[in-house]
Every structure is written in C-alpha cells, then in structure tokens.
Amino acid sequence: MANTNRIKNKTAVVTGATSGIGQACAYALAEQGVNLILMARREERLADLKAALSQYSVDVDTYVLDVRELDKVNQVFADVYAKHQVDILINNAGLALGLGNIDEGRIEQWEQMIDTNIKGLLYVSRAVIPKMREQNSGHIINIGSMAGGITYPGGNVYCASKSAVHTLSEAMNLDLVGTEIRVSNIxxxxxxxxxxxxxxxxxxxxxxxxxEGFQPLSAEDIADLIVYVLNAPAHVNIQQVLMMPTAQRSPTVLHRDN
Incomplete structure (x- = not known):
C-alpha cells in the first residue's frame, strides 16, 4: 500500500494550512500530485506557501479564512464548489491556549479554542459533507490529539475540545454509513x-x-501518516490513529534524557 498512489490528481482542502501540520500536509500532498485548496487566516503566509509549492505540478488555490466565521466559511466554500470537486478535507485548524486550572482559566481563551477546534470544524464539515455525499466519495481527516482520549493536568478545555473532535469523527462515520466517504481521526x-x-x-x-530531552514528532511525521491513511484502498477506513513519539507513552508518561 505504501508504494501505491491512489490520490494523485485528487483535490484536497486543508484548513490552518500556513504552519505546522497543515503546512506539512500541503507539501506532502503536493508531492503525491494532489491539487490543493489552502485556507488560513494569514494572507501573506498563504501567498508565500503558494509560491513555494510552485515547484510541484499541481494546482494551488488559496483562501483567507478564519473557520470561526460561519458566513465567511459558507461564502468561501460556495466559491470553491463553483470551481472544484473536493475529494479530501483535512480539518487541521485548531489551537491550544493556556495551561492551568479551570478556576484560573481565561474565558476568552476558552471561547477561542471551542470556536476554532469544535465549531470551526463543524462549520467546514457542514459545507463539505453534503457535496461529498452527492458525489458518493471523499475522505475527511480530522486532526485530533492524544488529549482527546486522555486528559492531562491543566489541559481541561483544550482536552475537552479534542475529545469533541474524537466524538465527532465517530459520529461522522456513523452518519456516513452506506456511502463511500471515509472519516479518520488522527x-x-x-x-x-x-x-x-x-x-x-x-x-x-x-x-x-x-x-527538551526527547525527540518529539515533527509535522512531517504526521503528514506522512496522513498520506498513508489517504492512500488506503477504498474498502479500508482507518478511523482512529493515536501517534506518539517513542519517548512518550501517554500525555504524562514521557522519558527525557538527563
């Protein structure tokens, strides 16, 4: 399976595309010959990324988008679907803010995490899934976290938001039974x-x-896994993958040198 490219010439939407996992996915997918629709809040970074991806023989379209803004999400995807069929959606936009006790939490940070990690993912998915259902094909990759299954001290609202991503990934798979649409939580x-x-x-x-003191995962490691998952044969749906550096066995069990 690793040597088979089943995604060449398909079209992928990547949210949060200008840094970290989103950016690494853009490069990894371009290397596979996947056309890209990249979305992020920072216009200058989007332009720089599009220019850098010109080395690949793929089409690259960009949209400035904050996934928290429902009206803008709907506007952007109306434009996308006027020009493209979306085969792959990578719901990557997300963030963690702060690390402390709930009774000391900053409300504005909670709202930003909930609005981005949960509501933003829902807004984008709501715009894409009906079209995937019409074409009876597609693959949705939701970027979750180990925090979605194992709560760690100080993680409270962030962990809750990623637990929601885990649950919504399961719910999407249930809702899409009988279709050829696959959903994977990474x-x-x-x-x-x-x-x-x-x-x-x-x-x-x-x-x-x-x-410090251990080798963490890189964004490229995660992008490589996502390409592997996307390349699975059509009858294979890899629904959940928990991926950690070898030095880490849970959020709180981690070996550091020295």
Missing amino acids: APGAAETEFSKVRFDGNDSQADAVY
Missing part, C-alpha cells in the same frame, strides 16, 4: 510545531522546554 502526541508557542503566548523558552 491524534498526535507531543509534536514540535508552533503549537506550544501559541499556547504560551509566544514565550519561546517556555515552548522550547516542552520538547
């Missing part, structure tokens, strides 16, 4: 991206400390 452990920098309000030293 749940990474510790991965060195902008994730921790965002969580800690841009504090580099605090973010770097998360990954």
